Amino acid sequence: MSGLWGLGLAGCVALVGYRLRLLTLGGALSALAVGASVFGIGGWAASAPMLAFFFSGSLLPRLLGRPHKTERRTALQVLANGLAPTLCCWSAWALPEHALACWWGYAAGLATAAADTWATEFGTRFGKGARHILTGSPVPKGESGGVSFVGTLGGGAGALAIALLSAPLMHNRAAAIVTVAALGVAGMLLDSLLGATLQARYACPVCQAIGEQRQCCNTRAQPHRGVHWMDNNTVNLLSVCWGALSGIAFYLLEALLHTNGD
Numbered sequence: 001m002s003g004l005w006g007l008g009l010a011g012c013v014a015l016v017g018y019r020l021r022l023l024t025l026g027g028a029l030s031a032l033a034v035g036a037s038v039f040g041i042g043g044w045a046a047s048a049p050m051l052a053f054f055f056s057g058s059l060l061p062r063l064l065g066r067p068h069k070t071e072r073r074t075a076l077q078v079l080a081n082g083l084a085p086t087l088c089c090w091s092a093w094a095l096p097e098h099a100l101a102c103w104w105g106y107a108a109g110l111a112t113a114a115a116d117t118w119a120t121e122f123g124t125r126f127g128k129g130a131r132h133i134l135t136g137s138p139v140p141k142g143e144s145g146g147v148s149f150v151g152t153l154g155g156g157a158g159a160l161a162i163a164l165l166s167a168p169l170m171h172n173r174a175a176a177i178v179t180v181a182a183l184g185v186a187g188m189l190l191d192s193l194l195g196a197t198l199q200a201r202y203a204c205p206v207c208q209a210i211g212e213q214r215q216c217c218n219t220r221a222q223p224h225r226g227v228h229w230m231d232n233n234t235v236n237l238l239s240v241c242w243g244a245l246s247g248i249a250f251y252l253l254e255a256l257l258h259t260n261g262d
């Protein structure tokens with residue numbers, strides 16, 4: 001697909017996302033950059049899983065009947081999930097002889113992003129008794145670092161959906177689909193692990209509540225634990241990058257085993 005077509009189609013999606021109040025203006029511009037890269041370089045094969053991820057993240061809360069309204073996605077939120085897959089597209093374009101490795105990375109990064117998003121939606125809607133991924137102690141629903149059975153199942157479904165939609169990018173091989181789905185689940189667990197350990201928590205000087213927000217009770221909450229600059233977007237960015245790198249690593253490993261097996 002030519003770059004002009006890519007820009008046009010990505011522009012339509014970004015505009016629809018903005019008009020449906022799924023994206024802020026910055027979010028729409030970021031989605032335009034991500035979408036133009038994906039459409040322009042990877043055509044429909046790469047665009048199908050990206051579109052599924054993008055719209056499922058916004059539509060799942062509505063489909064599942066989650067009571068509160070969805071907030072518009074900002075540029076940082078779009079790039080936290082979209083940057084690593086976009087870099088994979090650019091790498092596939094720049095290094096055509098390694099394109100297949102890059103598409104495995106693209107699919108696994110996107111599977112990680114989808115697994116995390118779906119796990120949060122299913123866990124928040126249906127999950128009972130979310131527990132801290134390391135200590136097993138009960139944590140409030142939606143809290144970073146908490147995992148629940150239903151949330152994890154939902155995350156697995158999200159990773160599998162992306163892996164299936166990415167199959168044409170990976171020569172429709174069953175081993176690739178299973179590997180990418182599993183790497184998406186692994187990336188989601190890394191996201192929870194980082195959320196439980198390194199992600200910053202803040203203590204409110206007024207109400208003493210400890211949470212992920214820097215603002216509470218109209219005042220600035222104080223750093224409590226974790227790395228003070230590591231917020232939810234940073235954790236997402238790191239886990240999606242990890243997912244993409246693991247996809248490339250497993251492609252290389254699989255290619256090596258395949259060559260030796262012949």
Ligand SMILES: [Zn+2]
Pocket residue numbers: 204205206207208209216217
């Ligand atoms: Zn407070």
